[in-house]
Amino acid sequence: MKRIILPLFLLLFSAVAAMAGDDVRNASALTRRLLPRQASSFVFEKINEEQDLFTLRSEGNKVVIGGNNANSMAVGLNYYLKYFCLTTISWYKDDPVEMPEVLPKVAGTLRIKARMPMRFFLNYCTYGYTMPWWKWADWEHFIDWMALNGVNLPLSITGTESIWYRVWRKYGLSDEEIRSYFTGPAFLGWHRMCNIDAWHGPLPKAWLDSQEALQKKIVRRERELNMKPVLPAFAGHIPAALLKRRPNLMATRVDDNQHGWGDFKNPELYGCTFLNSMDPMFAQIQKDFLQEQARQFGTDHIYGLDPFNEVDPPTLNADSIGMISKHIYQSLEAADKQAVWLQMAWTYYYKKYWNDERQRALYHGAPQGRMILLDYFCENKELWKRNQAFFGQDYMWNYLGNFGGRHRLVAPTERIFNRIDTVCRSGGSNFKGVGATLEAFDPNQFAYELTLEKAWDLPLTLPEWRDRLADRHVGTVSTAAREAYADYFKVLDVNFAPYIRTFIESRPSMRNQLPKYGATEKTVEPTFFDLVKLWRKMTALNADRDAYRLDLVNIGRQALADLFCTLWMKYKLAYELHDLAQMQQLADEMTGLLGDYDELLGCHPTFSMRPWIDSARGWGGTAEEKDYYERDARTIITTWNNNLSSINDYSERAWAGLVSCFYLPRWQMFLKATLKAVEEGREFDEDAYARECFAWEEKFANGEGRISYPAPQDPVDVSRRLIGKYFSNSLIYK
Structure with missing residues (x-):
């Protein structure tokens, strides 16, 4: 023995x-x-x-x-x-x-x-607004960053289309039908969320193959670092072409009961088709997809699946919603006995008809412990406080912080710090962790680091954490730096408004109003003076650390953007008074400021359009492919769709190159048109201008015009010059 x-x-x-x-x-x-x-x-x-x-x-x-x-x-x-x-x-x-x-x-x-076992990261949108053009070197470094910050549940959806390509071929669809069903690379996140089809398709077959190879590297490295990649599952989204071969499927087109997600022209071309989870084919497609995905990428049995993201369910009857949910989970379990269903709770915040009864029915479609909900936008509204902590299903607290990659000073560290402590104390035994659901990477990286640090029992108060961040951003322990960064955090916490856009990056319009700041409804002026004084104080530090230089450009960028807003409001008033001389003077000041704004942005690569365009073109094997990828990259950060709608400029960026070649010419068009209207004694035709402007925007998005970039300069030198130019004549700024 x-x-x-x-x-x-x-x-x-x-x-x-x-x-x-x-x-x-x-x-x-x-x-x-x-x-x-x-x-x-x-x-x-x-x-x-x-x-x-x-x-x-x-x-x-x-x-x-x-x-x-x-x-x-x-x-x-x-x-x-x-x-x-x-x-x-x-x-x-x-x-x-x-x-x-x-x-x-x-x-x-x-x-x-660790205080909690789960640490989530990423968002479907991040794959469009930040990561579509990444190659392995980018991913390898980022996976290391996630490990350094304790992430162990990363959303991992690269290469999804290569799996679906095999599945839909099995169901008899042609190569052209499948690739035309997919969107362009930058828009695949919304295709995966069941929002749009075909926009900028057909997707090149070379893209499918390269992304599959990339995903294999990604999930292998993530698992080496003890992460469980969250892979996608079938939520009911099918190619419309499948109905030609199987006309008896229980399927619904989104545009049957809506105008279509994203307000595209011709929504019938871009709207999605959904298969009802009660159709027997649903479970078969789920099984085929998950089995093929596991063959290529393995599985850790956690699947991201969001059947109703920003689209209406086929019914609002709670019992029917519960039955739909139950069938979806059963399709997962039939393919993988260990399946756990992970859902974004964004849509249950975003769509107000998701009351307690409907949410409870949806969440109870899976057995207890087999569903994880991501409380998606907790720095704003915490669903766990309003829906009885997700009615017993596991959930995670998430900081969103960024919509579309817009560059604003938003990092509510006090909310993050205190709210995570509260949910740890009061969130119940089904509270499992924290994460970040950012739509894009932004310059305020430290807010996401703080969120993930709060998953650990770190011996720091919030003031201590802020002081230590100042130390490492300037590279030394400095009282002056700690005081400057204390002021920085006051600005970051006041400016809690991820949705708010700056006027520079928004399409000009006489209908634009002064922006508001979150629930407090504070206008821009109370923080503007604080920003200028902060910029002056930060410039005086003159540190040589990269993190400091980024912070300096970010603060100066916001100060100039807010000054532009002030000039714009004066211009609007001068227009209403028909004061042509004042309008001309302000127009010259505004366009001059935009040139300086572009120059300041060029002082740090985070604020440059060059990496975005160069990396997009880097995926092309031919000149035609390079132009295709650049068109996709330009479109998502400008027009977004093919219609004059509110989604235009959603992903506006404060980027050198984009300012000089897109935002500045657009403002020049507007200023010229409004000056001409006043000079001719007529009312400015807003609608005609908007149509003309959108036609010009589409030309830019489609690749017209060479993008030029300012020469990189020292941000301290540029900041000193611009502070002296714009803010030295008033005691209130000192």
Whole structure:
């Protein structure tokens, strides 16, 4: 008997040791990628505990980082980098990693545990507004960033179309029918959310193949770092062409009962077709898709599936909604006995008819513990407080923070800090974690880092956390920097308005009103003076860290944008008074300011259009393909659709190049037209101008006009010059 037990024990011991070795190897490999010069100074060790935790200590000239897995070890490494080395790792691969010459010592042993098991990241929209043109180098760095910040549930939907291509071919659809059903690359997030078909299709077959190969690398690396990729599942969205072959399917076109999502012209071309979950074919398609996906990408049994995202369900009867939900989950379970259904709760916030009765019916379509809800926009409204904590199903608190990639100073760190503490205390046993559902990456990266840090039992108050962020953004402990950043955070918390756009990046219109700031309805003026004083104070720091330079450009950008708003309101008043001389003077000032705005943006690559266009064209193998990808990239950040609608400029960007070649000419057109109307003694024809402007915008989106970029300059020098130019003559700015 002993001769049998001993080999079994040795085999089990070897397996456990191998797993521990994998964690250490993967954490070490991450460190070599990020810190090739210092990697040999870090030692990793496995801690055999179930709960996520990390430890830090120094041994001689080595920093020893322990963790229960590679993900926890990465969090420990990031803690050391931030709070000992004053080093910020950006989510962009090309931003510098600035390290001290000598690694600081850790006094004693630091031991920190996770407060919650789940840490989610990404949004379907992020794949359109930030990541459509990424290659493996971008993804490799970003996955490392996610590990450093403890993410273990990333939304992983790259390459989805290659799986659907195989499935729909199996159902008899042609190559052209399938690729024409897909949208262009930047719009695939909305295709995956069942909002639009065909826009900028057909999708090149080379794109499908390259994205499948990319996804295999992505999920492999995510799993190496102890993440569970959230893969997509079938929500009922089918090609309209399928009905030609199977006319008896229980299917509905969105435009049968709506004007169509996104207000496209000819919605019948771009509207989606939905298969009812009660149709027997639904479960078969689900099975075919999940099996093919598992063959190509594996599975961790967590599936993102959002059947009603921003579209109406076929019925508002609660019992029927519950039956639809039950059939959807049963289709998942039939294909994967361990399936867990993850849903965005955005639509249950966005569509007001989702009352308690309907939500309860929907959530109870899956067994308890087999559904995870993402409370999507918690810095604004927390659904868990209004729907009895999702009626017992597991849920996560998420910071959204960004719509469409708009560049505003929005980072409500006080709300994030306090609300996460509250949900930890009062959210119930089914509260499982935190995450970020950002629509696009934005310059206020630290708000997302704070959200993910709050998943760990970190020994910092909010003022302490803010001080430490100031330290690492300027690279030293500085009272002046801490005071300046304290003022920065006051501005960031006041300007809580992710939906608000700046006037610069919005289509000019005499109907535009002064923007409002969130629920407080404060106009721009009360914060404008604070912004200018902050910009002056930040400029005086004159640090050489990349994070500081980004902050400086971001603050100056907002100050100039708010000044432009003031000039615009004066121009509008002068128009109403028919004061042609004042209008001409203000027009000259506004266009001159836009040139300076573009110059300031060119001081940091985060605020440049060049990487967006260059990376899009980089996917093309021919000149025709390069132009196709650039057209897709231009369209999503300008016109978005093919109609003069509210969705235009949704993804407006404060980007050098885009300002000089799109926003400035558009304002010049408007100013010229309004000046001419007053000069001729007639009323400005707003509707005629809007049509003319949209025709010009479409030409730009379709690739007309070469984009030029300002030469990079030192942001401190540029800031000093612009502060002197625009804000030196009034004591109120000092």
